[in-house]
Amino acid sequence: MKKLLVLLLSFGYFSIFSQSKVMVRNSGDQSPISNATVSCNNKIIGRTDASGMSVFTTKCKKVEISANGFQNDDIVVDKVMEVFLVKTDPNVKNIQTIVLENKSDPRALEILRKVNENYQQNSPKSLDSYSFKSYEKISLDFDEDSINAYNAYITNRIDSLKMLPQRTMKAAERKDSLESVNLMKLVGGSKMFLWERASQNLYSKKYGEKINILDNKVAGLKEPIYELMAFRSNRNQIPKEVREENRNLYRFFLTDSIEIEGRENYVIRFRQVDDKQSAKQRKFNGYLYVDKATYALKKIESNSKIKSEGSITSIWKPVENKWFLVKENYKLKMGSTSFDNDEAKDKNKTKEEKDSTKKHTKKFGSYAFVTADYFDFKTSIEEKPEDFKGYTMSVKNSDGNSIDQYRTENLTGREAATYTKIDSLSAKYKLNQRAKALTGLLKGKVRLGMFDFDLARVIGYNKYEHIRLGAGAKLNEKFNRFISPDAYFAYGIYDKDFKYGVGVDVRTTLQKNSFFRAEYFDDVMAAGRFSENLWNFRMKIMNSGVALNNNMFFGYKGFKVSYENDLTNALTINIAAKRTQEESKFNYNFKELGSRFDIASSTITLKYSPNSKNIMTPTGKYTYEQNLPELYLNYEQGYKALGGDVQFSRFDALFVHNFKTKLGLTGVRLYGGLVTGDAPIWKNFTLNGLGNGNGGLNFNLTSYLGFATMEGGKYYNDKFVGAYLTHRLPWYFKSFGKNVSSFDVIYRGTIGDMKNPEFHQFEFKKLDHLYNEVGLEWNNFLSSQFNLGFFYRVGHYNTPKFKDNFAIQFKLKLLGF
Template identity: 25%
Template sequence: MKLFCFLTLFFTLTLQAQIQINGIVTDSNNKPLPFATITTSENNNTITDVDGKFIFKISSSATSLTVSYIGFQTKTIALINSKTFYSIALLQQADDLKEVVVSNENPALTIIKKVIANKAINDPQKKLNNFEYKTYNKLIVTANPDSIDGRIDTSAAYKDLNKRIINIDSSDYKFKEIVSKQHLFQTEKVSQYQFGNNKLKETVLGTKIAGFKQPIYEVLAFNLQSISIYDSNYELFETKYENPISRNAPSSYNYKLLDTVSIRGRDAYMIYFKDKSKHRTSGLEGVLYIDKENYAVAKAVMRIKGVLDISGIHEFEYIPKEKIWFQSNTTFKIVKGKNDDDIRILGGTIQFDGDVEDNFERRKKVASDFTYLLSESNSFDIRVNTDTPIKSSSLYIEIKDDAAKKPESFWEAYRKENLDLKSQKTYLLLDSLSVRNRIEKRLGIGRKIINGFYPIGPVDLDLKKIISYNNYEGFRLGVGGITNDRLSKYFRIEGYGAYGTKDGVFKYSVGGGVLLDKHTNTWFNGYYTDDVREIASTVFSVDKRVFKIYDPRPINISTFYEYVGWRANVQTKFIPKTEAVLELSRNYIEPKFDYLYNLNGKLYSNYIMTTAMLSIVWAPFSNYMQTPTGRNESDKKFPRFTFQYTQSLPNVFENDFTFSKIDFKAEYEKQYLNRQKTGLLLQAGLAMGDVPITHLYNTAPNNLTKETVVQRITFAGRNSFETMFFNEFFSSQYLMFQIKHGFDRLTLFKKVRPSLVLVTRMAWGSMEKPEQHVGPAYKTLDKGYYESGLELNRIFKGFGLGGFYRYGPNQLMRFEDNIAVKISYVLDLGL
């Protein structure tokens, strides 16, 4: 969700940049020199990128630039007023840099090994017990007007011999005119960072987004680059790469000693690194500046160059008292990279045009190719070993209630330099543009659509309720919704109605809730419902609502039970790292299939259940964000555990049965740096006492009882047993385990890049008191159930194909009956 909001802002808003010096450094043969050092007369420095290019902000008092590169003569050039582009050619020198040879091996590798060995004494989060500091961040999306042609192009077309039509394209001209006058998008943020007990917390004191009255919280939580340079994995734009100074990095990277330079008055080695894997065209590369004395990182430049050209720069200041380098400034930049494929993100909502047309000719560059994002953060008020207590330390980010309401005096106190005229115009013009074009409203609509709602005035229409299909109801047509903040922030009303074309019955639900505490998202809710539900299915009340354009598995389900009654619950995130639901319910249950429940000789065709239920999900490693509107999981991490306990209440509201149910789920996902992913799921349930089959367990079957493999082809479920027939097995206690491993996408053709996933599922279970269930014939899982298969997803337009095979004690006699072929569909958001 946060990536959607971030990319929406980046690629749909038109933006602008400041005037700055830029250019390229080459050798005498016009070959670019990557990572050449450029220093101004005021001793400010930068380096060229892998293409020898640089963009450098300088003060008006700077008079010259000095460019140095290992093996080349240092060159100083004078700066000329009004000149913004410099092409600098260096001459090669005969005498190379005199390196200090530490051993017979590559000197750069020797230095890197010392950096790795000294990480514990150089990493502030390892060496220091606690620290705190503040940062001012400014982010703009912009384009350099000097790079844009800005001509008005014309093209001729003839519909007939007598009439000539001239098509005028003025997009580049208009774009250049805009970026020459104003920034088109920018944000500012002031944060306080606190570290203690091995946890780092960010508190957002102030935030300001041009064109938006309310901050976009997902964007504030978006991780552009790693905060620490010493983590084992380095992160750029929410993609993790092996850190070039991680323990195993020497086996993954090549290193080269480029130069020796001075950083903050201390001598440092300048070491270039690059991923060894030749097939990793977008691998991490860059330059590390290593302090000669303590082998700490004094500066770092990290870059990946692919579809997007992304770079992150970390600058540090040295604290003599603690003998440690502490991060002072960071810079993050994204520009469009070189790529021959069209890149579509969010289902085509955001698109990069490839550099090659269908006729394999290089396409003409347009204004959008020069657009880039630049984020700069400056740290100040650094304090170490202060022993200041951290409030709500379980939170990763906390956004103060008044963060979006800070006066201009607040920003003037924290800005490193005053806003220039363009930046001032950006706020004024984008605010009016946002109102005119309803940008904030449109973004809000997009956020709700992703969650399955469409806002219509004070009501959010529930898109999941409009149409669906199953074998019992036929087409289920309906309408539903929930009130939004336009009606009230403190209470909500919700409901739905639906009609089944096959069973001819109307279903409905009405309810509402009252907000008890906004900071912990605590709500008290009540509902009355008359509807149907799949028998023996497991529903965890704390599971997140998942919106799908279609939900394939219910299509084939034919056994349901009707439930009519009320429920009241409390939802809360009061306990850190958890979400919980405590619920009391009373329902009239009627199985809609041939079934009777035998309890002590009495046969029940319908019954009443009054139950109390506690459901809780615990995500100990996830990061949570506290906003003025509540607490959200900003970064989902694994493992995560879900526990649910249900207890019937004897003699309460005419309850018929006494029973208990315990349900448990553990989930784990591991994403590898080579873009592979392994997922593990362990799920179990135990029902004790007198429980009808409607409330036992079926372990999610998803196979039709048909004669041939072709007749059984259906859509695959997410975690269902694809070879298990509906109503084939029932259990009063069960254990299910699933392992999935997905490989990086395979390039078969230019536009065909499927992803291969290997799947294995297994389940064990038993049925207590089978004599109580009269009617359906079923088997038990005492001997276990096993299936494996492979999925080839996203073959074409999100559609894929999978095949599964059933084996083990419950294997069927006919070979073909153990095979299931399934169609898969993945809505590719490009995330």
């Protein structure tokens, strides 16, 4: 009897405290909507009363709200919810009683200002330590409203195909036809893609962040995709709708206040700025709940302008006076799948026939669905150094066998079917190999079996070789997990000469980046290049054009041995020794010793990146978040004692950082170098001019350390310092299209000297006065993925002719700062 009583009390407790309340209103005049239905999986679980309110209990993550005369909407389940329905009448905008001005409510802006000011104080990272667990699920599927229509369409389509006259088909055609039908059936009964991840998140002010992957499962893949494991939400970032820099992209309105779990909240509605209005367009793009006591975000729902394009919902809760994200729900439209009712593909159709065919084409929208639940919060944990060792992210288990322990809800029938059906097609369609190939592209490589081909070596251009064609390949972990040989070759169209290199990496452990390398090479390079040791693929690609207009090249042939090790997640060291023969490819004489030298040297390189986040994969370390600041240090020492012709010391350093203020985002690159002793000109520093020097329009592609207005290959120094400063103005706007544009103000400057320029017997100039150029860069120029910059040279090196001082630059947006 006692147990029964406890059970009944427990049932009563959960019945009361798991209840949710929703308020349904007209988006036009804010009036309540009565008799609106609340549905879960097509079952009605509640109706609104005269005040537009409904109280219900459900295990569903989302519920649908519908009412006569209004467009349906769905909403993520929470304790308290509010939804605004849009009238189905296309002339609704003509009868709305509330006219929104094209400016934000000052009261709403003041609240948002305080949200930004208090964000760090409200963030869990203001605690000394904490931990929590998370369960995340990503899937690709049709919208729920389209699944039944799709299945009915496929059934009718297959039936109609059976009724067509049978024609003689080749075996390959029959096989393709059957596979096409089977694939259409499969998509009707399961999701197209499904991935689950469970993780443990640790944080310590002393030791930093640590993420342990507790388990991982991907439909159709036997091996985990480590790069996918590194998928991160915005739980540690201010949502883009609230950020100061995006303030001009939205209009905000303080509309109400609401009590949630005993705490008062401001309700701020927002809409995206747009000149065009549509009957299908929402009046509001979303809403914010802001806790009155702390100015912390309690909830945000951000919708696309058109309902069918998707939505994002995030919900926070206070734990020990800090606000932790507890739930996220994304729905993003990825495109449409279309099917032509006419099986025959007649290329000779008239335009009228083709237009008629388009009208009868069925389209089904496909969406990416992301859900995340965060739980088991602890605001004070035992901080053991061993718990934070290694890279930021570690994989404890990835076979998917224990993922059901962490699920916060059972899989639906379609989700469960995804694992069985997609797994059955995995081998047939080589999904595992294709997934590996896609992850290789993140590192600039194409994976084919046990070979990784280097995309950066396929084609290039410089003033010595002109067009450079080549190929490079490396044997990956499928060959051997510890030993990885590689080779490349290249051919210059202008110099008509082959270049090549061979090498091998030998890992000492699979737990982190630690390996020995030996290599032999015979190649050419532009003189005076700044060191790029330990730079990542994106940085190297961005800087690849820095010597495009430098025709001073030298050849180098020899061998090199090195050892690289990640001492910590933040600190990497590389130690190398090499013996080379180096010779200028231009008319040059150094101290009457000629133009060819035997050089014996050693190099030590350090990279310090305290905020970057890494994970170890079978292919090596993968940096899934490159966060600033970063510091690169190189020291090379040449020796006569080991058979070298010259003795010298070469040091260079690069520091990169950015920081945000109320005035906008500022980026800084500080760099410099110093050479002492006897070193030929190519061991000194050219000052990275990108200009062509031919007297015409100076147009070039941006580079990581280059000067748009400086002539390439003109200046050389044995010591110099440089600065690259960029400041993004806090003004964001749209020209047309979907991309948001902004402007960066840019300054580049450098100064240095050459101690004995007469030692280097060829035509060049030293740069011993401050060289300055200023510019304005238009980000996402005309809504494209390119930035367009205009630069002008000022100061000592300015000339009377405008065109000599002026330059235009293009930059691919994804290269970033």
